[in-house]
Amino acid sequence: MEPTDEYQLISKKPRNPFIRSCLHAVCLNETALKNLLSLWRKWKQNQSLGHGYSPLRELFAHLKDVRPWGPQDRLKMLDWDEHFAGRITDQPHAIEIELWYRHSPQKRLASQREVTALVEQAGGQVHTSAVIEQIGYHGLKCTVPTDVLLDLARGNFGSVHLVRSANVMYLRVTGQGLPIAGPPIDAVSGGDSPLPASEPVVCLLDGVPAANHPLLQGRVIVHDPDDLLSNATVDELKHGTWMASAAVWGDLGSNEPAARRPVLVRPILTPSDETADRSEELPATELVPDLMWRVFRELFEGKGTEAPAGSQIAVVNLSVGDPASPFDSILS
Template sequence: MNFLSEGERVSRIDSRFEETVAALGAEIQLAQSIQAADPQLVLVFEALDEQIDLTTVAQKLGLEILVESEGAIEPTDEYQLISKKPRNPFIGSCLHAVCLNQKALDDLLSLWRTWKQSKSLPYGYSPLRELFSHLKDLRPWGPQDRLKMLDWDEHFADRITDKPHAIEIELWYRRSPLKRLASQREVTALVEQAGGQVHTSAVIEQIGYHGLKCTVPTESLRDLARGDFDSVQVVRSANVMYLRVTGQGLPVAGPPTDPISGQDSPLPTAEPVVCLLDGVPAANHPLLRDRVIVHDPDDLLSNATVEELKHGTWMASATIWGDRGAGELAANRPVLVRPILTPSDETADRSEELPAAELVPDLMWRVFRELFDGEGAEGPAGSQIAVINLSVGDPASPFDSILSSWARIID
């Protein structure tokens, strides 16, 4: 891979360092407002055609590597492939997100200036030299990175606006328990400054996850939609990786559940081998009666009327009967349903969403332990399960270079 205009690249990165210095200054002011110690900033390096281990350099500079992810992009007018007939028509890319303080930034900026003048660095910094040689861009991780919302207008369309709204804040996972505690305290203070409240927190070391479930006033979300980040300063905090304001997208219609045929299909026998993670099904529906086993440890059924049990009923019907137009017999085993959706009190039509107090990775972590390990004195609820259907998604977490915490926990 070649950069076609080295001068323009270097000039752009110079300006990005200037923006980074200003951004760290803003973080210092934000930290002072909540009496936080050692203000820090998350800086993202975007490099092309390189796979470099920065661990040793990071230790020398006092950087903490938070995320490293790989991807690929097409050649552009700015950079091109060296070979005219490459085996791979894409250019490899790598994103490094690091946490730094004022001293680390000063040292990094000094090394950049040294490399810019001589294309060399002191002994022990060769990985950083390679990174600088392949660096496409760098930037502070800012509010636009943290907000994972597809469409604000769509979000507000059916929301009840005179009550607090649930949001999920995913913090950058810090390896040190003391740093995790400090970051949670600082973000909690900012949420409370905005008139909100933190209700739940969770740390899952196995996937590097640290999350908070909060409620904030509707006006705070409208400020975010307008881009007024000074009014909701939590979105400016270097501790925050993502702030999400929605948790579940559902189709407008599901498969037919009218009991028109097939009810005389033999009832299932033996144990279920399929588990459905979805809404609570209408278990006494003619198509589902004696064909589903509902394991509802969170008692989500108590929050719903029969008319509101839509998505779980649709998916249970599809799992048991398949394409009903084909006239096939029902599955010969029952289906185990572990509800994870419930009608939302925040929406005018009480559409089914993930529970307001739940953090999705923590919920998934708990659900799989319930199924295969058991919880407390309770044995496994589905140790014989071989297939799990999860037809639920988060429209606020599209894949964008960094694998979501939900995807990581499922993996």
């Protein structure tokens, strides 16, 4: 369809001026799949579809293609030029692989071994794996050489066995969360607002804030179990500081008093070694669903013998986006 006010092209210079969408048909078995493909070919050749199948013509008239799940479906779409801008190309790049979830532990292990072997054959390395049975999730976080990404960008799927594996549901070129830039915080003090009291009810999932900043000192509680602060210098603590300021003060130009409760910050962003300017992203070894699963349990259930970090939290702010996963198909 053509772009509208609601649906816009994500690239300023798109290769295709239209917006595509997909329908996913789940077939009962391979025979049903072959039958569907046969009917599609007959319709393309203006042949009769046979008794009982004629209503499919109304569906086929709206379709550009009917095909099995393939490499172009596994590779989550993104703007390649935008992805490579600012990236350091002579070092490995993070990718996130979501496998088809198998209910059998033996089959999950076999599929993970097969995909791990393909990653290593491509010169890459698997750093993290996660299985979340409750939501049917099985993922791997890997790094691969730049050449692999360049082949994907050129559409050379034949040379990238990973994107052709039947065990792979999605291959995301990056699972990083790239936050937008924010304004500088120029205020030198927190004004006359009294320091907060009581327990926090707002939790911010973002970068590590500069907790000693005049606007934030005594107003934020940082819960950093992954020690992301150790990977950053003070001048790199940007997005978490901006967002913490917004949570504590709202619009600085409105001169409103600060929040009466402290804000709990659970850092999930850290400066990236993959980018020239070390922009804040999710850690290269983290799988997003697994991280969120773990974070919410830390907050509300605790971890092992540790008490919950935020059982009284009522609002969670997550102002982080993933440019490699636009809402263009199935949500994980």
